[in-house]
Amino acid sequence: MKTLISTFKKALKTIENSNHCTLLSHRHPDADTIGSALAMQYVLNKQYPGSFTCVCADPLPESLLFLKQNHTIRKKIPSQTDCIIALDCSTPEQTKFPDVIEEKNIPVINIDHHTTNTRYGNITIINPHAASTTEILYHLFEATHLSYSSHIATCLLAGIYNDTGSFMHSNTTQETLKTAGELQKKGAKTQKIAKKLFNTHSVEQLRLWGTVLSNARLNDKGTLVSKISTQELEETKASSRELAGVINYLNCAREARMTILLSEDIHGNIQGSMRAGKDDIDVSALCEQFGGGGHKKAAGFTIPGKIVAQETWKIEPQD
Ligand SMILES: [Mn+2]
Incomplete structure (x- = not known):
């Protein structure tokens, strides 16, 4: 985690020097990739002068519409983008924008927890031991003292809930449970997440x-x-x-x-x-x-x- 934190600080410098960052989620979006993007957008918006746009090529499933600010997510990468942050995307293809990522004209920051992540991009922050990308973000935000509100805690916890299948999968570590507890302390809406993510079927x-x-x-x-x-x-x-x-x-x-x-x-x-x-x-x-x-x-x-x-x-x- 220590090296990841120093890499994240490097990433923040790159973000600071950019005017327009695009936060990319993967196709067939889930609560982890969307929760990560919305949380990053919120935190960076508060801290840095540039503008930040969340982009996901596919529409959001109804189960994710409870995550605040989801209406700000765009389908295409804005032309003025001069920095890309990919969240929870194991390959450039997962974003549906591999050309933009592989052009190499602009810095690409790759934050993920998939073991199969191909380590694309200029800055890679990958922890395959984390249950979700939002779990990684929680630790990065804590270490760099980036503060956030209760609805961002909900976004982060939603990612953990999703990727651990409500704490039932084997990727649920002590650390995951501790993080979930901390997020609940910060006001994450546990009941809402459980209901919206798992108990909504047509x-x-x-x-x-x-x-x-x-x-x-x-x-x-x-x-x-x-x-x-x-x-x-x-x-x-x-x-x-x-x-x-x-x-x-x-x-x-x-x-x-x-x-x-x-x-x-x-x-x-x-x-x-x-x-x-x-x-x-x-x-x-x-x-x-x-x-x-x-x-x-x-x-x-x-x-x-x-x-x-x-x-x-x-x-x-x-x-
Ligand atoms: Mn994930």
């Missing part, structure tokens, strides 16, 4: 999850695989974004060593999500074989193609 979404759960098949290696085709998705009238979260239910299966969810998207790609049910499985290594990545216990990939059913036949001998 009927269509429940129907979609029902289809995913009933499509689940367990193979003889202990892998639970489910799928959803574009046609099945249409039948439920839910949006593909509403798939988020269902894999954690699949991964509840007692028999499953690992879980895979395959879903077709409208661009002719298959989105794959994997979760490890047991400690000895590294799903990020598996997803990397398909050009994806993520964490040891939760990872994903995208490949062009369609899902096809495979049938096998066998003879059942009669006595």
Whole structure:
């Protein structure tokens, strides 16, 4: 953490010398990437004279609209940008603006907690032991005495809640729980986060999850695989974004060593999500074989193609 703090101080110097910083979140935004961007925007706005814009290429899901100032998030990088801060984005592609990041004309600050982060950018602040990017930010803000209000504490805690699955995933460390306690002390709205992030489902979404759960098949290696085709998705009238979260239910299966969810998207790609049910499985290594990545216990990939059913036949001998 010590080196990260001194790197952060260097980053603050770069930010101080910029007129217009863009704070980038990853595509298919979650509470960690958005919570991080909004918190950074607030803190920097208070401290530095330049202007700060949050940018996310994809629209926010309804569950994140309780985070204050979310209406200030733009879809495109402003042309006058002279500094980029990427938050919770393991690769430049994750931002949907890889060209801007790789042009190398402007400084890029990369703050993240993914083990698979490719360390792009001029300044990298990466801690794979942190449960969320917001957990890293909490420590950076504390160390540099950057103060913030209770609604920013809510943004930071929302990131932790999201990435630990309400403190149920194995990335929940002593440090994570301590940080969550500190954020609650600073006025973070714990109940609101739990309700907005986890207990808001449409009927269509429940129907979609029902289809995913009933499509689940367990193979003889202990892998639970489910799928959803574009046609099945249409039948439920839910949006593909509403798939988020269902894999954690699949991964509840007692028999499953690992879980895979395959879903077709409208661009002719298959989105794959994997979760490890047991400690000895590294799903990020598996997803990397398909050009994806993520964490040891939760990872994903995208490949062009369609899902096809495979049938096998066998003879059942009669006595
Ligand atoms: Mn994250």
